[in-house]
Amino acid sequence: MKRIAKSLLSLALAWFALMVLPAPGLASSCFECHKPGDFQGAVVHRPVAEKRCDQCHNPHVARHEGLLVKEQRELCQGCHEPLRARMEKSTFLHQPVKEGNCGGCHAPHASAVAGLLDKPEKELCFGCHDRLNKSYARPHKPFQEGRCGTCHDPHGGDDYRLLKTAGAGLCLGCHKNEEGMKQSHLGRDSRALDCLGCHHPHGGDARGLLRGVKHKPFAQGNCQTCHGKSQGADSCLGCHQGVLASFNKTHSHLQSSDGGNPCIACHNPHVGDRAGLLPANEGAGCQSCHPGTFKRRSEMLHQHPGWNKCSDCHDLHGSDWPGMVKGSAAEVCAGCHERHKSFSHPMGEKALDPRNGTPMDCMTCHDANVGTNYKYFLHGSAERGLCVQCHLSY
Amino acid sequence: MKYGIILAVLALLGLAPEGGAETGPWNFLMQLPARDSGVKLDRPIAIAVDSDSRRYYVVDPVGGTLLSFDREGKHLAAFNAGGALKQPVALAKGGSGALWVIERSTNQVLRVNPSEQQVRRFDLRYDDGSLIFPARLAVDGRGRLLVLDRMRGTVVRLDDNLKVETIYAAQSGGRGFVDFKIKADGIWALDGLAGKIYRFSDGAAPSVITLDRAMTFPLSLEIDQAGQLYVLDRHAGTIAVFGAQGDFRHELLGRGKRHGKLWYPAQVLFDWEGRLCVVDEGNSRVDIFNR
Structure with a gap:
């Protein structure tokens, strides 16, 4: 009987605690x-x-x-x-x-x-993207006011720059004077234009935020120099004939991307950020045709530093080597890592990869292109996993 | 099951070797050149077959060499057209024993007649005088030469005088063809970046197949007798197999250097018996599979 009374008292206390005391x-x-x-x-x-x-x-x-x-x-x-x-x-x-x-x-x-x-948007974004925190003679208003979210979606998007809208739609959302826009662009439908190809969205020195380096005929207003001719590569080769030989490689980058002029797949025919009428962000240009490479790289834990500057290792017009690298992996890597030759694994004709009988080189063990999930972007763990691929009895 | 668990544990420890080769219904038959043959390829880039003599011709641009092999994979000869070939990148067997070769160092098409030891060079241009940048070529049943033009991303059929007779191009929004094959039912062309395959048959609008699986770097195309589409993904080291409507079915091989793996493969081709030939530039070999 006593036991029952004790149990009832305990239950009553528990109920009191739940109902009366503040809930954690x-x-x-x-x-x-x-x-x-x-x-x-x-x-x-x-x-x-x-x-x-x-x-x-x-x-x-x-x-x-x-x-x-x-x-x-x-x-x-x-x-x-x-x-x-x-x-x-x-x-x-x-x-x-x-x-x-x-x-x-x-x-x-x-x-x-x-x-x-x-923090306020400007402070917050530039906290990481400090490289973009620049002053321009003519800044774009949202940039100047630190309203990054006007153009960018801070969570994600279908454009690598996280732009809110694809194509000209992004710009035309604010720049609504379509008729004026049409007049400034030789009567073309402004919705079909690639605004960011010519205009820098953050700012610039020139009126209209045009990118800094101008193609000579464009700067001189001689549109017919190019537009009066074929719209194919011949309109470029007419002046840049000597460039053609640089494409005569086993792996040529000459590839029409839209059935038209292959040159403009990489080079803007009007303006650019740097010599060659190329964008400042080199990888951005490459990514438009090679999204898979960039995606795989983004999924890796260890990547080669400076990977966004593709031309450090790749010849962008063509190469006789797979992956369009500038030469053999040993040559290309030695450009920066000359000292590694003195202490690395034997390479070359005297060290054949037992898996395929080809001479070993830096890329036999490293993946400097995409990176890997292993330190030094090795193809496996340096403690053992990498080595046993060839040294089976190890 | 046990094997799977062991592999998973090895992978976690970073000890896993390249995974086993996924060959689906295909069985490895042979490698060109055979490993113990003493013959060496540097960086093979293309293959062609002669269905009559049942020979394989492999193009190795390093040293400007064409190598021939018999149906058993035995090396027959190496050939550089008396030094005329500096950097060949593609080859097709023409009539009268002649070989058509794309010579990249000069952007010319060469007609090589080994028996007559004769080499003729041709610059290819459109009617408006603009340049054709040949990348792949094939000869159709009537002996006409077809060339893939990288400059415009088109396939062009040439007449007997090597003048452009017909241009096969992708529709608006196309990104340019990277490979083509001639079959009984038309000319098939791969628009890799757009993920589409076109079939052109004379007198009809092209039929377009959209591949329902994205690939990293689609570079070469084959079509089997059942209408299945084989697309070589150079960067992934795989061959994706699609149904006739572009529906993904399965994937063969994988990226790596071991036997049964691919490292920067360059071309796929079915031989006279429907055997699958894969030119593996990075592994310096050609793998041949049968079913």
Whole structure:
């Protein structure tokens, strides 16, 4: 009888504790230790405003830092479902999004900035993209005002620059004077134009934010020098005849990308950022035809430094070597890594790869092009996995 | 199952060798040249077959060499047309024992007649005088030469005087052809970047097949008798097999250097018996598979 009474008393105490004492995870108990002022701002995250700390945190114990109930990505996307769906469809993701590091840009509790951004947009973006923080004689207004999100989607998109809209649609969203635009572009349909090919979206020195290096006939207004002739490569070769020989290689990069002039697949016929009328971001040009290489590279843990400057290793007009590298791997790599010859694994005709009987070179063990998941972008673990591919009895 | 678990553990430890070769219904038959033959290829780039004499011709631009092999893979001869070949990149067998060769160093097409030891050179141009940059070539059943022009991304059929007779081009939005094959039902061409295959038959609009699987660097095309499409992915080291409607079915081989793997492969071709020949530039060999 006594035992039954004890059990009933225990149950009653437990009920009292649950009903009367503050529930763990509710703000009233959290704020006994955490200053409420640290959770206030112009914009407050809804769970904080509703004092539902337990929506994100476990007050007792958790597997994740900050006593989060789930991994950050999973936790945020649990409520922000439409964002998750959009990210799943995106070809390119912003690096913090890819890493599930929502807190890289957002303050989870409260902020003075819309979208719960950790800092004002300009400060936040240039915190990582400091290379783009430049002054221009004629800056583009959104850039000048630090409104990066006007053109870029900070989470992801189908363009590697994370642009919100493809093609001219992005620009025409603000530059609505289509008739004027048409007149400035020889009557062409402005929706079919590649605005960013000629205009720098952040700023420039010239009127209209034209890119800095101009093709001579364009600068002189002699359109007929090129447009009066064939629209094929002959319109370029008429003046640049000597260039043709550079394509006479086993692997030639001469490849029409649209059934028209193959030269303009890489070179802008009007303006560019640097000599050769090429874009400043070399890899960006290459990526448009070689997205697979860039995608695979982005998935690797270890990549060759400076990989975005493709012309360091590749001959962009043509080469006699696979992968259009400038020479044998030994030659190309020695251009920067000359000293490695003195201590590396034997290479060349005296060290044949037993798998295929070909002379070993740097690329036998390293993948400097795409990278790998192993240190020094080796094809396997340097502790053993790489070596046993040839040294089977090792 | 046990083997799978062992492989998974090895992969986690970084110990896994290149995975086993995925050959699907295909069996490895032979390699050109045979490893113990003493014959060496440097960087083979193309292959052609002579269905009458049942010979393989392999193009190795290093040293400007054409090598012939019999149906068993026995090396027959190496040939550089008396030094006329400096950098051949493609070859087709023509009539009267002649060989058509693309010589990249001069961007010419050469007609080589080994028995007469005669070499004739041709510059190819369109009617408007613009240059053709030949990359692949083939001879049709009526002895006409067809050439893939990298400059425009088209396939052109030439008449007996090597004047352009017909131009086969992709539709608007095409990215340029990278390979073509002549079959009984028409000319098949691969637009690699666009992921499309075209079939041109005289007097009809081309039929276009969109491949339902993206590839990294599609470079060469073959079509088997059942209408299946074989697309060589150079960077992935694989051959993707599609149904006649472009529906992905399976993938053969894989990237690597071991037997049964590919390292920068350059071309696929069926021989007179429907055997699958794969030119593997990076591994300096040609692999031949049968079913």
